[in-house]
Amino acid sequence: MSGGNELALRHERLRQRAAMLARLRGFFAERGFLEVETPVVDAEIIPELHIEPFGVGDASHKQAFGFLQASPELHMKRLLCEGLPAIFQVTRSFRYGERGAIHNPEFTMVEWYRTGDGMAAGMQLLDELCQAVAGSSVATRTTYAEAFRTHAGVDAHHANCAELAAAAKRLHVAVPEGIHADDRDEWLNLLLADVVEPRLGADWPEILYDYPATQSALAVTATRADGTLVGERFELYWHGIELANGYHELTDAAALRTRLEEVNRQRSADNRPALPLPERLLAAMADPGLPACSGCALGFDRLAMLAGGATTIDDVMAFTW
Structure with a gap:
C-alpha cells in the first residue's frame, strides 16, 4: 500500500473511531446515564495482582504524588455512594509494561455502573452496547465451567492442581518456570490464556x-443450584480477544478490604511493592454505603480495532507509545 493510501486508511479509521464514540455516548444518554470525569492521578489506587501502575512524582524525583490510575473505578464508586444511580466515563487509563498488538501503556477505557443491576442485567447491558456501538451480533453466554469443559476437558471448579497440570501437559501448554505448582488459580489462568481464550x-x-469464587476479585459470590460457589463476574470476548470485564459489585467494605489486603500480601510474596488501599472509597462504602450495582470496564481501542477490521490497536489510535 502506498504512503498516500496508508494515510487515507489511517484517517478513515480515526473517523470510524469517532463515530463509534458518538454512538456510545448516545447509547448511554438514551438510558439515562450521566457522563462523569474523575482524576487520572491519585495517591490511592485499587491494588491488583497482575497490573502494575505508573508512579507519579516531580521532575527531580524527590516527591511522589501518587499513581496514574489503571481504572476510574475507585472514584466512580465514590460517586455511586453519593447517590448517582447510573454513570459512565470515557477515560485514559495507564498500565505499566503493557505493549503489544492489543496493549498500549496508555489506552482508552469506557467504564460504567448502574445501581439495582445484578450480573444478568450487567451482561445484557454490555451485549446491547456492543451491538449498538460496533454492530456486533448478539453475544452468546457461556459459563466458565462450560468453557473449560469444552476446550480443556477439565472441571474448572473442582479439579485439583495435579489434574490441571496434567491437562496443561496433555494440551501441550508451555508451563512457565515461576509457576506456583500448588496454586489452582495459576493453573486455571494458564489454561484460560493458552487454551480457552483463543477459542472464545x-x-x-x-x-x-x-x-471460580477464588477469582471473584471485586465481585460478589453466589452459590449455584449444584452447590458450586462462584464469583458473579463476566468477561466479553470476540475473536479470542478480551474486550470487557464486569462484576455484580461487592458492596461490603470490610470484605473488600480483606480482599485487597490479600492482593497486597501476594504482591509482597512475589517481591513486588504493596500498594496503598483506597481508604476514601472504603470509608464511603461503609457510610453512606455502596448500593447494589453492576459495573463494567471495556477496552475501547480493542473494540474499535475489531469493528474496523484492523489487526492491532495501533491502527485505530492517533498515536501510541
Whole structure:
C-alpha cells in the first residue's frame, strides 16, 4: 500500500473511531446515564495482582504524588455512594509494561455502573452496547465451567492442581518456570490464556461468566443450584480477544478490604511493592454505603480495532507509545 493510501486508511479509521464514540455516548444518554470525569492521578489506587501502575512524582524525583490510575473505578464508586444511580466515563487509563498488538501503556477505557443491576442485567447491558456501538451480533453466554469443559476437558471448579497440570501437559501448554505448582488459580489462568481464550467468540461475541469464587476479585459470590460457589463476574470476548470485564459489585467494605489486603500480601510474596488501599472509597462504602450495582470496564481501542477490521490497536489510535 502506498504512503498516500496508508494515510487515507489511517484517517478513515480515526473517523470510524469517532463515530463509534458518538454512538456510545448516545447509547448511554438514551438510558439515562450521566457522563462523569474523575482524576487520572491519585495517591490511592485499587491494588491488583497482575497490573502494575505508573508512579507519579516531580521532575527531580524527590516527591511522589501518587499513581496514574489503571481504572476510574475507585472514584466512580465514590460517586455511586453519593447517590448517582447510573454513570459512565470515557477515560485514559495507564498500565505499566503493557505493549503489544492489543496493549498500549496508555489506552482508552469506557467504564460504567448502574445501581439495582445484578450480573444478568450487567451482561445484557454490555451485549446491547456492543451491538449498538460496533454492530456486533448478539453475544452468546457461556459459563466458565462450560468453557473449560469444552476446550480443556477439565472441571474448572473442582479439579485439583495435579489434574490441571496434567491437562496443561496433555494440551501441550508451555508451563512457565515461576509457576506456583500448588496454586489452582495459576493453573486455571494458564489454561484460560493458552487454551480457552483463543477459542472464545470465534464467530460472534461471547460472554464468559460465573468464575471460580477464588477469582471473584471485586465481585460478589453466589452459590449455584449444584452447590458450586462462584464469583458473579463476566468477561466479553470476540475473536479470542478480551474486550470487557464486569462484576455484580461487592458492596461490603470490610470484605473488600480483606480482599485487597490479600492482593497486597501476594504482591509482597512475589517481591513486588504493596500498594496503598483506597481508604476514601472504603470509608464511603461503609457510610453512606455502596448500593447494589453492576459495573463494567471495556477496552475501547480493542473494540474499535475489531469493528474496523484492523489487526492491532495501533491502527485505530492517533498515536501510541
